[in-house]
Amino acid sequence: MSAEQSSQPAWKALVAEKRARQQASIPSDWFSLIEPHIPSADTLDVSGIPDQCTELLSEREREITNTLDVQVLLAKLASGTWSSVEVTTAFYKRAIIAQNLTNCLTEIFVEQALARAAEVDEYLKKTGKPMGPLHGLPVSLKDQICIKGLETTMGYVSWIGKYAERDAALVEILYKCGAVPFVRTNVPQTLMWPETFNNVFGRTVNPHNRLLTCGGSSGGEGALVAMRGSPLGVGSDIGGSIRIPSAMCGVYGLRPSYNRIPYEGAVNSLLGQDSVPSVLGPLANSISGLKAFTQAVVSAEPWRLDPLCVRKKWDEDAYRLSEHGGGERMCFAVMWDDGVVKPHPPVIRGLEMVKKALEAKGHKVIDWVPWKHSEMIENLSAIWAAGAAEDYAVTTQPTGEPILASMTDDAMTSEAPFRPSHTDTISAYQLWQLHLKKQKLRKEYLDRWEATVEQTGTGRPVDAIIAPVSPWLAPPHGKNTNCGFTMVWNLLDYAALVIPVSKLDEKVDVKQPPHKFLSKEDENVYNLYEPATFKNAPIAVQVVGRTLEEEGVIGMAELVDAALKDVAR
Amino acid sequence: MSAEQSSQPAWKALVAEKRARQQASIPSDWFSLIEPHIPSADTLDVSGIPDQCTELLSEREREITNTLDVQVLLAKLASGTWSSVEVTTAFYKRAIIAQNLTNCLTEIFVEQALARAAEVDEYLKKTGKPMGPLHGLPVSLKDQICIKGLETTMGYVSWIGKYAERDAALVEILYKCGAVPFVRTNVPQTLMWPETFNNVFGRTVNPHNRLLTCGGSSGGEGALVAMRGSPLGVGSDIGGSIRIPSAMCGVYGLRPSYNRIPYEGAVNSLLGQDSVPSVLGPLANSISGLKAFTQAVVSAEPWRLDPLCVRKKWDEDAYRLSEHGGGERMCFAVMWDDGVVKPHPPVIRGLEMVKKALEAKGHKVIDWVPWKHSEMIENLSAIWAAGAAEDYAVTTQPTGEPILASMTDDAMTSEAPFRPSHTDTISAYQLWQLHLKKQKLRKEYLDRWEATVEQTGTGRPVDAIIAPVSPWLAPPHGKNTNCGFTMVWNLLDYAALVIPVSKLDEKVDVKQPPHKFLSKEDENVYNLYEPATFKNAPIAVQVVGRTLEEEGVIGMAELVDAALKDVAR
Known part of the structure; x- marks a missing residue:
């Protein structure tokens, strides 16, 4: 503690040294070409700036990085039309631009990535065949x-200098599939915040409005992919950590079910918390990217590397919606609120847009009746809290770095007491009782879903739920305090895919008069809304399917996305 | 406590009342026909007695109950050759004989079961089609x-009078499949013992030698199926509870992976302990019974009833060994000991028999090198102990029934202190650390299995492990203190199937001179062996496959079983 109380705590010196190394890892000639394009702080929307960096990004590199459909990228890579070295270089440059505008990166390793890309190119040249289904694709x-060989700090000062002795199982598989891991991305301390701010790398901001959060905990991925600095990112989700940044940054993101994608060899806080496990999943600018990733990883038989991975092959029939009437005349259900909080007007408008688009395609859309969401949120919070305080303390103790008490800018100086929701440590027996409660809630929810067969007219229960991702669009830093709309699907272990729908329209998304508030939380949420606050923020929805139904959810999301695009056309 | 301290504790009166009701549930005309055949206590092997009860069991009923191949039974039921009422009546009578010889039953509900059988018969008559894949089959x-509507006491005095308000998910599915649940079977208190003895129903004994345990915790099923009093039983397995009684009673038993078979709506002790979950699985006198059950239940899409159930269809290709060279020229590995304990001579002989039979069919058989089994056993014990003491106390408190301290005959009178291995309660954070340790062990074991690709000559890692089920055959009551050979596969979540191989041969299975003991435990195990003690006890092995590889394990076990039968021919 004595070091911390001095004017410059020892941990800050570690941070300074790490950040200097990070800056040094950026090719200086790239940086000097970017610097003139870095706007003043009052420029909120920086998403268009990469395309202005014409000195750094050639026309071809802009063409490459603006190719949003990952299947198109993969086809050009597999045919050798674009080499992996040029694609990786293009995205790397753009990632560095994104870094200078949003602070989205952690580890930068240009040489290593380009050497890998050259290896992949060489393979294609020699064999005439792509190395695998993700041949040549840069992946963040x-x-x-x-x-x-790379450091994994995960935003913990105490982990600076912690170099990995081996690849995570997913990285092994990505290599096998021909991919090129090329950057790592920023996170909040502990990963247990829906924003992105830590003691080592600081804050990542939203590319569409830098006064707003990019969401979290996979916020670095959200910002980077939205900047088109990566064609395919991998995040993790324990309560919304893929979906929240996807929605807030306006990209696509998939939260797969537990253990479909191998987690083995990835680090995290709360490791060993197996009640509601964190899962890895993709973010991209197209659903084709989410599909390419999921299909490639599952087809690589990840259960041979990760003992927790479900032995379940990629199911092409399920992707083609064999369990959903082949995609014809389906029935969706829209969840307008979760019984705890009513979302802000633009969120509701996003849901309405989806409803109309689906109806225009001949699908039926009914209302989803939420069931015990507040109990589920409470249960999951208690599970996290069961051992979190001890876990965080053990990790941060070596350097004495402060445990953040909020995601606001003064979080590091306030040294506020540890947030109360995570200090309720309990016994193993008490944890078992939480599991029982959780199981009961999951059974009730399943039964209610199955019972919708009476209302759908399809002979099946509702095919998917269309739900908000958050009660709001990306809020200002430190204000993203409600994760109820994502947490429940983690507890229920439903596969969920985020689709960007639109952006805030200040003229249309006006503040409504107060409604009868569902809860005190609802009133707080209501009070936060002023259209001007959310200027330029993306609007998104979740398509929610069943446990271990990744294929079906991807298939249904493609259908929803296409319906939305047809309406917009 | 005051009631307990009187000469007749209050809980004993509850037991007396329950047992009187149980006795009254047996049709008195059946009992009077059985009574003359009940031998004196010094008759050890009672397995042949049912076939002597010719006054109760007609020739046709003996033919029905001696049909060991469940597929044959199912075919005759589906064609109407045998009605469900006659099949159910036959097995019911034989189950009551088994009850009088081994004390294997708990709930007896003849009228209800026969009414259900009549309903199934009626369905076939009306529609000309069987109701489902288990049409008409009695299931224990x-x-x-x-x-x-039935009581579920699970051997707890405190649960006497606890009537179920709904069917377990599995029972719902069994009904849908056309099956006829017809008896329930005995267990040890808490289900956390590998023998079968509780305060309510007392002890179940081994049909082959009543001085020996039938194993546990699914010991009632083991004894009943061995007596051919049920064609198909369902047990549960958290550390060996299906496999131990299967092996000790000489029947087939499958321990599926977590959540392949729906557990929802079944009770247990330690509920909410999700680290190494208990699983339901079948016992039968043929592998065809295990297959029929597993295929029928999985094909019924149990994930629509149980939110924890894995969404994974029955994989017929996997059953046909598509991942194991189509069953040709495979490579098995025999685990001769677990590095902790060397099994008794007849157990080793069983393994040798399997090795020879497989080699005779052209398969390769190598040695399995066990890896950290003692650490796995310790880890799993600690997980159970994490909250067990509190769980047992909460359950038994209402009546003050004693928590058993051993499975010996004086367990109920000794009121010995609670067994130490289950009192180490810990915090949720400590439990998370056990999970981390477990995950590491699972990863190491998986990597070692995968690495065997270097030795097999098949281009694949070892196809399956052939392992002992216990270090011994069924030991005398109270002596079954080692479950290491089954527990490890629960921790690793490997699918495992027990195959009966032979029986003790006192002349062949002689005691060996002491070896260099692997541990103190090994010395104790060695000292227990005297051939005469294990007179007539069955010998069995486990066929161990991968996590969620039920289909493949059934397919491989059929191949092992056929090889053994060909050698015996």
């Missing part, structure tokens, strides 16, 4: 997915 | 699998 990874 | 259930 959240700063918890270990790559042999 | 361990006394934890709730049937609406």
